[in-house]
Amino acid sequence: MTDMQKSWALHLGIIALLFVLQFILPAYHHGSLARIMVLTCYAMGYNILFGYTGLLSLGHALFFAAGMYGMSLSIQHLDWSTGPAVFAGLVAGFAMALVIGMLLLRTAGVAFMIVTLMFAQAGYLTVLYFGEWTRGDEGFVIKQELRRIAGFDLSDPTNRYFAALLLMAVCIVITLRVVQTGFGRVLVAIRENEERTRMLGYDIQRHKLAAILLSGTMSAAAGAAYGLLFGYAGATFASVQYSIFPLLWVLLGGAGTVLGPFIGTLFMFYLIDLSSELTTAYMLIAGLVLVALTLFAPQGLVGELRRRTLRWLP
Amino acid sequence: MSLLSTKDLSRHFGGLKAVESVDFDLPAGQVRALIGPNGAGKTTFVGMLSGRIPASRGKVVFDGRDITTEPAHRRIRAGMAYTFQITSVYGRLPVTENVALAMRWRTGGDEAETRRRVAEALERVGIADRADQLAGDLSYGHQRLLEIAMGLSQSPRLLILDEPTQGLADSEIVDFIALIRSLAGEMTILLIEHNINVVMQTADAITVLNSGQVLAEGTPDEIRANAAVQAAYLGTG
Numbered sequence: 111m112t113d114m115q116k117s118w119a120l121h122l123g124i125i126a127l128l129f130v131l132q133f134i135l136p137a138y139h140h141g142s143l144a145r146i147m148v149l150t151c152y153a154m155g156y157n158i159l160f161g162y163t164g165l166l167s168l169g170h171a172l173f174f175a176a177g178m179y180g181m182s183l184s185i186q187h188l189d190w191s192t193g194p195a196v197f198a199g200l201v202a203g204f205a206m207a208l209v210i211g212m213l214l215l216r217t218a219g220v221a222f223m224i225v226t227l228m229f230a231q232a233g234y235l236t237v238l239y240f241g242e243w244t245r246g247d248e249g250f251v252i253k254q255e256l257r258r259i260a261g262f263d264l265s266d267p268t269n270r271y272f273a274a275l276l277l278m279a280v281c282i283v284i285t286l287r288v289v290q291t292g293f294g295r296v297l298v299a300i301r302e303n304e305e306r307t308r309m310l311g312y313d314i315q316r317h318k319l320a321a322i323l324l325s326g327t328m329s330a331a332a333g334a335a336y337g338l339l340f341g342y343a344g345a346t347f348a349s350v351q352y353s354i355f356p357l358l359w360v361l362l363g364g365a366g367t368v369l370g371p372f373i374g375t376l377f378m379f380y381l382i383d384l385s386s387e388l389t390t391a392y393m394l395i396a397g398l399v400l401v402a403l404t405l406f407a408p409q410g411l412v413g414e415l416r417r418r419t420l421r422w423l424p
Numbered sequence: 425m426s427l428l429s430t431k432d433l434s435r436h437f438g439g440l441k442a443v444e445s446v447d448f449d450l451p452a453g454q455v456r457a458l459i460g461p462n463g464a465g466k467t468t469f470v471g472m473l474s475g476r477i478p479a480s481r482g483k484v485v486f487d488g489r490d491i492t493t494e495p496a497h498r499r500i501r502a503g504m505a506y507t508f509q510i511t512s513v514y515g516r517l518p519v520t521e522n523v524a525l526a527m528r529w530r531t532g533g534d535e536a537e538t539r540r541r542v543a544e545a546l547e548r549v550g551i552a553d554r555a556d557q558l559a560g561d562l563s564y565g566h567q568r569l570l571e572i573a574m575g576l577s578q579s580p581r582l583l584i585l586d587e588p589t590q591g592l593a594d595s596e597i598v599d600f601i602a603l604i605r606s607l608a609g610e611m612t613i614l615l616i617e618h619n620i621n622v623v624m625q626t627a628d629a630i631t632v633l634n635s636g637q638v639l640a641e642g643t644p645d646e647i648r649a650n651a652a653v654q655a656a657y658l659g660t661g
Contacts (some may be wrong), residue, residue, distance in 0.1 A: 292529075292533055299514060299525050302514045302517065306508065306512045306513070307525070309474065309497075310497075310526045310578075311497050311498075311501045312497055313495070314497070
């Protein structure tokens with residue numbers, strides 16, 4: 111098998127495995143996994159920009175929230191049905207990424223991080239400011255009867271699981287395609303050595319903007335799906351905490367790997383879940399494990415696996 | 425016919441005139457060396473040719489087109505290949521991918537054609553046997569050859585080599601001279617070089633920069649005989 115066949119086999123295999131798990135898993139883990147898969151899409155969007163292009167954003171909650179509010183506000187206040195509402199979420203994320211992206215391209219390095227952080231903070235405050243519609247921190251519940259798509263009730267656990275899996279499968283396929291094509295390789299080249307890449311004849315700004323658009327839209331898709339599948343939109347999802355999460359998930363799982371975001375999100379979710387069963391000081395345990403991982407697997411779990419044995423992992 | 429020319433090209437950094445009013449003309453097919461003492465403005469001059477440094481005044485014409493304000497990546501695509509003075513390969517990527525990145529835009533995503541051209545370029549500089557290694561694992565000399573392979577793979581009309589022999593061992597320099605000679609006739613070459621031996625053995629013509637201005641221009645023999653050049657650069661031994 112060529113490397114490309116191997117990687118398709120692996121990733122499609124994992125999607126198939128997750129499909130089968132839906133029939134086996136007990137209710138609790140079934141629900142958790144649906145949540146993890148949606149958040150994985152967020153992490154995958156983040157990974158396009160951070161892992162592959164080498165641009166560290168501290169404000170991705172802005173895109174996640176743009177998707178979530180684009181979707182939920184149009185259901186709540188414009189009485190849109192679910193399909194168009196999800197589309198509105200995607201458009202909101204794309205438009206946000208376009209505007210912010212154009213401004214971000216004027217910055218580099220630390221300035222890039224600070225500016226993303228500031229925009230996300232501005233986004234968070236905007237959500238609070240328009241509390242009349244967004245209900246601010248308290249948020250609002252999206253009524254169960256409005257969460258239907260093509261006749262499927264998305265609040266039903268089975269449907270929800272499959273919707274999450276479908277979204278994640280789409281994100282995996284998109285990411286795989288991106289990294290296999292010339293476009294993705296130029297992103298990696300920009301990460302590795304921007305000036306060299308420019309002097310090989312590539313328009314750096316155009317590639318970075320495309321990466322921001324893809325990353326922002328994927329994050330927005332995750333945000334819209336999260337609001338829809340779990341029936342709630344609130345300002346927490348626009349807060350700085352939700353900008354840091356995808357960074358952690360991607361770092362843990364392996365930046366610049368296709369599966370890293372999934373493994374990282376899964377790992378972190380269960381790490382907090384299991385340690386909070388043991389003690390109320392669960393963040394202490396989580397923190398120690400994170401420190402150990404950064405010490406002994408600095409490239410993340412999947413990154414480490416790639417370094418040691420599976421060199422072909424995309 | 426001239427492939428590249430500059431008119432009144434200048435670059436000032438504050439009060440410092442790094443390059444001042446340089447008229448330069450490079451005929452197609454020539455191997456031209458650009459020499460001069462440290463601080464003569466060679467790097468700034470080449471930076472303006474390749475688009476890394478904007479010009480303060482004057483213009484650059486490549487292949488009959490005024491490219492003075494064109495961004496660097498467009499100049500590369502117009503047929504100008506540039507190799508870095510300080511080795512600047514992608515250390516964490518395989519050798520083949522380094523070269524593929526250099527010319528994938530030329531093959532329009534045809535991976536088979538890309539692979540063929542990558543192999544050809546690596547063969548040409550003599551590191552085909554290292555194709556699957558990571559570029560960062562190559563010896564310094566091989567990394568410099570990889571740089572040149574990256575430039576060659578683009579089948580450029582003009583190949584700009586910025587200090588290509590810096591840090592090479594003597595035996596490697598001999599091979600390098602042979603490589604440049606084999607390329608002469610296929611493409612126009614602009615060589616920025618410190619090693620006067622390399623220059624004398626490869627260049628058809630030499631331009632000497634001093635204090636940002638053209639001090640002399642001519643064949644290797646003329647330059648060798650030029651008293652002003654001797655005083656400024658070669659020393660009066």
